[in-house]
Every structure is written in structure tokens, then in C-alpha cells.
Amino acid sequence: MLGITRDGVYKLIYRGVLIAYKISSRFTVVFRKDIDAMIEARPYERKPKATSLATDENGEAITEFYTTKEIIEKFGVSNSWVFAQAKRHNIPKVYHRGKTLWSKEHCDRVFAAKPEPPKDEDWISYSDVGAEYNLTHDLIHNYVKYHGLRRKKVGKYTYILRSKIDAILRPPML
Structure with a gap:
């Protein structure tokens, strides 16, 4: 039946x-x-299509959007960073054909203000430590954690004090 x-x-x-x-x-x-x-x-009822309109703080319609991929390429950030910052700063988004579209104006404001790496010569990035001492990222992280070294996170990069990591990794002078 x-x-x-x-x-x-x-x-x-x-x-x-x-x-x-x-x-x-x-x-x-x-x-x-x-x-x-x-x-x-349970009759069949067609659901109304979701509106693909986003509004800003003033209630005005947003018409220009970036895709997640465009944000990653333009600002040099990771996928998870896009979603984390969007949540943190309440960036308006719209879903269209399986893609997330983000407000251009809001993204330019949030991601253009990306913090610069530390200018101070006392800090060194994990990748620089890895190149200098031929270590993997995980091994550096273990050294930092084990010795309780101070870290500074800027964007997606982590910096540690050069003097402290040199003291641990440099061979002793005789």
C-alpha cells in the first residue's frame, strides 16, 4: 500500500x-x-527556501561576499582561523550551493588587522628553530612544553624566546 x-x-x-x-x-x-x-x-509541505540575505549591524543588506577559499588565499590564513575569527567577531555569513560566503566588508576589517610578527629580535618562530637545529615541529613543541618556555602566538605562528631555546639546544662551550 x-x-x-x-x-x-x-x-x-x-x-x-x-x-x-x-x-x-x-x-x-x-x-x-x-x-x-x-x-x-504528516502531509507533504514544501519548506520555503532559505533567504540568502545577510544584514549588517545597521540592518542594511550585504551584497558583496568572499568564499572561504578566497579569504584563505587573500589573507594567508588557515581554514580553521577563518571560522574561529568569524565566530569571535560575528562576521555575517550566507550559505549558497554548499559554500559559505562571508561579508567582504567585515572580512577586510577583521583579517586586514592581522597582527604582525614580533619585531623584537629576541623571538624566533618554530619554523626558524626547526631549520636552524634540524628539528620537527612536534619535537620543538615538546621542548617548549617540557622546559616551560614562554611562547607568543601571532596569527597562526608561534614564537619562542631565542635565548631560552639556544640555552637548551646549543652544545655547551668548553
Whole structure:
């Protein structure tokens, strides 16, 4: 009657959408009135399409957007950084055909103010330490954690004090 498989009928029963009566371990009865009641209770209703309009703080419609990929390429940030900053700064977004679109104006404001790396010569990045001492990122992280070295996070880069890491990794002078 419903045009579905036996398993489909049992799924409707287990979800509580369709009422059935178990007579024995091998015999289940579903009355026609219960099928009709199920159909009456759940008519097909077309959901209205989601609006693809975003508004800013002033209630004005936003018309220019970046895709996530464009933000990553333009500002040199990671995918997770885009979503973290968007959440932190409440950047308006819209979903269109499976892609997330972000307000251009808000992104320019948030990501253009990306902090610069430290100018002080006392700080060195993990990648520079790795190149200088031929160490992996994980090994450097373990040294920093084990010795309790001070770190400075700027954007997606982590910096540590050059004097402290040199004291640990440089061979002793005789």
C-alpha cells in the first residue's frame, strides 16, 4: 500500500510515526485507519527556501561576499582561523550551493588587522628553530612544553624566546 519495503515499514513503526500491534514474535498488524492517520498527520509541505540575505549591524543588506577559499588565499590564513575569527567577531555569513560566503566588508576589517610578527629580535618562530637545529615541529613543541618556555602566538605562528631555546639546544662551550 505504501510502496516501501518491509524494513521501511518497521522503521516507521520504531520511530513512532506508524502505529502497529505485535500479535506474536512473527506477526505484526497495522490497521488501515492507522496508515490513513499517519498520512493525514504528516502531509507533504514544501519548506520555503532559505533567504540568502545577510544584514549588517545597521540592518542594511550585504551584497558583496568572499568564499572561504578566497579569504584563505587573500589573507594567508588557515581554514580553521577563518571560522574561529568569524565566530569571535560575528562576521555575517550566507550559505549558497554548499559554500559559505562571508561579508567582504567585515572580512577586510577583521583579517586586514592581522597582527604582525614580533619585531623584537629576541623571538624566533618554530619554523626558524626547526631549520636552524634540524628539528620537527612536534619535537620543538615538546621542548617548549617540557622546559616551560614562554611562547607568543601571532596569527597562526608561534614564537619562542631565542635565548631560552639556544640555552637548551646549543652544545655547551668548553
